[in-house]
Amino acid sequence: MTDTATVSHSFQAEVSELLHLMVHSVYSETDIFLRELVSNASDACDKLRYEAIARPDLIGEGEPPQIRIIPNKAAGTLTIADSGIGMERQELIDHLGTIARSGTKAFVQKLAEAKDGTGLIGQFGVGFYSAFMVADRIVVISRRAGENDVWTWTSSGGAGFEVAPASEDDAKRVTRGTEIVLHLKDDAKKYLETYEIERIVTAYSDNIQFPIMLVPEEGEPRQINSASALWQRSKSELTAEDYSKAYKSIAHAFDEPAMTLHYRAEGRYSYAVLLFAPSTKPFDLFEPARKGKVKLYVRRVFITDDADLLPAYLRFIRGVIDSEDLPLNLSREMLQNNPQLAQIRKAVTTRVISELEQLADKDPDNFDKIWAAFAAVIKEGLYEDFERRDKLLSLARFTTTSGERRSLKQYVEGLKENQTEIYFLVGDSIERLKSNPRLEAAKARGVEVLLLTDPVDAFWTSARLEFDGKPLKSLSQGDIDFDPIPVTEPKADDEAQPAADEANTIALIKDSLGEHVTDVKVSTRLTTSASCLVAGSHGPDRELERILSQQARGARTKPILEINLRHPLVVAVAKAAADKAKVDDLSFLLLEQAQILDGELPEDPAAFAARLNRLVLQGVATA
Numbered sequence: 340m341t342d343t344a345t346v347s348h349s350f351q352a353e354v355s356e357l358l359h360l361m362v363h364s365v366y367s368e369t370d371i372f373l374r375e376l377v378s379n380a381s382d383a384c385d386k387l388r389y390e391a392i393a394r395p396d397l398i399g400e401g402e403p404p405q406i407r408i409i410p411n412k413a414a415g416t417l418t419i420a421d422s423g424i425g426m427e428r429q430e431l432i433d434h435l436g437t438i439a440r441s442g443t444k445a446f447v448q449k450l451a452e453a454k455d456g457t458g459l460i461g462q463f464g465v466g467f468y469s470a471f472m473v474a475d476r477i478v479v480i481s482r483r484a485g486e487n488d489v490w491t492w493t494s495s496g497g498a499g500f501e502v503a504p505a506s507e508d509d510a511k512r513v514t515r516g517t518e519i520v521l522h523l524k525d526d527a528k529k530y531l532e533t534y535e536i537e538r539i540v541t542a543y544s545d546n547i548q549f550p551i552m553l554v555p556e557e558g559e560p561r562q563i564n565s566a567s568a569l570w571q572r573s574k575s576e577l578t579a580e581d582y583s584k585a586y587k588s589i590a591h592a593f594d595e596p597a598m599t600l601h602y603r604a605e606g607r608y609s610y611a612v613l614l615f616a617p618s619t620k621p622f623d624l625f626e627p628a629r630k631g632k633v634k635l636y637v638r639r640v641f642i643t644d645d646a647d648l649l650p651a652y653l654r655f656i657r658g659v660i661d662s663e664d665l666p667l668n669l670s671r672e673m674l675q676n677n678p679q680l681a682q683i684r685k686a687v688t689t690r691v692i693s694e695l696e697q698l699a700d701k702d703p704d705n706f707d708k709i710w711a712a713f714a715a716v717i718k719e720g721l722y723e724d725f726e727r728r729d730k731l732l733s734l735a736r737f738t739t740t741s742g743e744r745r746s747l748k749q750y751v752e753g754l755k756e757n758q759t760e761i762y763f764l765v766g767d768s769i770e771r772l773k774s775n776p777r778l779e780a781a782k783a784r785g786v787e788v789l790l791l792t793d794p795v796d797a798f799w800t801s802a803r804l805e806f807d808g809k810p811l812k813s814l815s816q817g818d819i820d821f822d823p824i825p826v827t828e829p830k831a832d833d834e835a836q837p838a839a840d841e842a843n844t845i846a847l848i849k850d851s852l853g854e855h856v857t858d859v860k861v862s863t864r865l866t867t868s869a870s871c872l873v874a875g876s877h878g879p880d881r882e883l884e885r886i887l888s889q890q891a892r893g894a895r896t897k898p899i900l901e902i903n904l905r906h907p908l909v910v911a912v913a914k915a916a917a918d919k920a921k922v923d924d925l926s927f928l929l930l931e932q933a934q935i936l937d938g939e940l941p942e943d944p945a946a947f948a949a950r951l952n953r954l955v956l957q958g959v960a961t962a
């Protein structure tokens with residue numbers, strides 16, 4: 340194989356799936372293809388400007404980085420050309436033949452599952468491939484900055500693409516960067532009209548920092564975007580619409596921002612900040628890498644979106660930080676160890692959190708959107724960011740036995756007489772938690788309980804936090820004493836029921852269950868159920884143990900069985916004292932019931948079924 344031949348390649352399977360959808364899509368808002376291509380062109384110009392800091396010859400006397408849009412009615416083509424970094428042969432194959440971003444991969448999976456994925460296209464960009472919505476053939480001609488070779492990539496969608504050396508004419512014309520020639524489908528010919536192009540660029544790409552030149556078939560090329568770094572402008576000049584557009588173009592987003600933070604820090608270090616919180620959740624929020632996407636600029640030059648400018652628990656925040664005093668030639672090591680960046684990170688993090696606090700106060704609707712989409716991420720900060728833990732706790736909103744989106748401040752305002760702790764239960768669904776027997780004593784006293792169902796909840800709650808001097812306590816741990824809190828809803832029939840003899844009953848059950856539990860105790864938290872399981876007061880919460888053991892990250896400890904002395908099943912144990920087999924059956928039933936109420940299986944389901952049958956049949960026989 341030589342470099343002079345045309346070589347055919349197949350698309351990665353996900354790309355073929357995506358293209359199939361693009362080609363057959365009935366999605367009406369095809370305009371976004373232009374935004375995607377212009378934004379790729381702008382990224383290419385950013386990369387060139389960055390590489391040229393170390394190698395000024397890459398730009399040299401050549402064309403400054405810019406983007407041109409060239410309609411050609413006779414040929415039926417629309418060309419998007421940039422004088423950016425360009426791609427060499429292998430880059431064309433890799434970048435325009437596969438999907439690298441995991442977010443897009445997840446997106447394609449969603450598309451495959453959805454019956455009609457067209458709504459998803461509008462909600463999440465799909466980059467370069469969206470051009471196949473409007474074009475039936477695409478030719479890409481590219482020259483990497485500083486290289487002699489120029490390459491052509493051609494595809495009509497379908498299974499694959501071809502890569503070949505560019506023709507002499509093409510090579511002469513493309514001195515640096517990339518030309519993307521779209522052979523428009525018949526129903527997409529409107530994109531050859533200059534007013535259409537201008538409309539779309541103004542709507543989606545006005546904030547692109549490089550000049551976007553419209554090259555009409557007649558007349559002179561003219562710039563159609565304002566090409567200003569919006570974050571450098573003063574707040575008073577800008578409208579909500581300006582910000583919304585900036586968000587969409589900087590974050591490649593389709594939703595509206597739920598929070599906008601724009602300010603300039605002056606002092607020891609000067610920098611401009613323009614940050615947004617999205618109102619919807621992206622697909623890659625729970626990537627193990629937990630990477631943020633805030634872009635670092637230095638004096639208007641894009642440096643990287645990989646500088647971790649905010650802690651991982653704020654990775655959903657999008658936008659730009661533009662420093663006046665950092666050096667332009669920041670290396671990767673400098674990014675990690677630069678004290679000035681560390682300062683900026685600290686100050687901006689604090690500012691984002693205080694902005695969220697203000698939003699919660701002044702614009703609860705938008706705050707709720709952020710909380711609904713990103714609570715599970717923000718709560719990671721509760722065990723990671725010791726310094727800001729209190730602030731994050733007051734930001735947090737919870738579903739509780741009293742309602743939804745309750746803050747701890749509201750919780751504390753509603754504390755009952757003698758209540759000194761904040762109670763919570765962790766589990767996997769609100770419905771299941773609501774029927775959890777451990778809630779009974781709290782319910783009888785009108786005590787509010789936080790119901791926590793995000794996986795992260797089992798982790799941060801293990802950190803033994805306090806709010807307003809009140810410790811947060813799990814109802815599935817041992818040492819809860821509800822007795823000092825007066826009962827507001829006494830259970831008449833409970834009182835009427837004679838209680839079983841405490842010492843005797845406990846001894847009987849302990850003897851039956853042996854190693855299956857660490858202890859058997861009388862419960863103060865049960866009023867209607869017979870039994871429940873709790874962890875020791877110093878061990879981990881049972882839910883955390885369950886999650887860790889599912890991930891094979893720790894063995895489970897034996898629980899403590901708590902029993903309700905007034906429950907008929909417990910009373911029956913005492914009554915059956917002389918019949919060891921029956922005491923065993925009843926004791927195990929108390930344990931197994933409690934396991935089932937926790938959403939677990941009894942250790943030996945067959946033995947459980949046999950036991951249940953025996954007891955039921957005895958009951959039927961005596962009835």
Ligand SMILES: Nc1ncnc2c1ncn2[C@@H]1O[C@H](COP(=O)(O)OP(=O)(O)OP(=O)(O)O)[C@@H](O)[C@H]1O
Nearest residue numbers: 379380383425426434435464465466467468517591
């Ligand atoms: N005009 C261009 N110049 C240089 N490289 C490009 C150009 N267009 C695309 N690429 C390369 O192809 C890759 C894939 O582009 P694509 O639009 O599919 O995804 P993306 O740009 O990474 O994602 P997104 O569009 O969401 O930012 C880019 O990351 C880039 O490396």
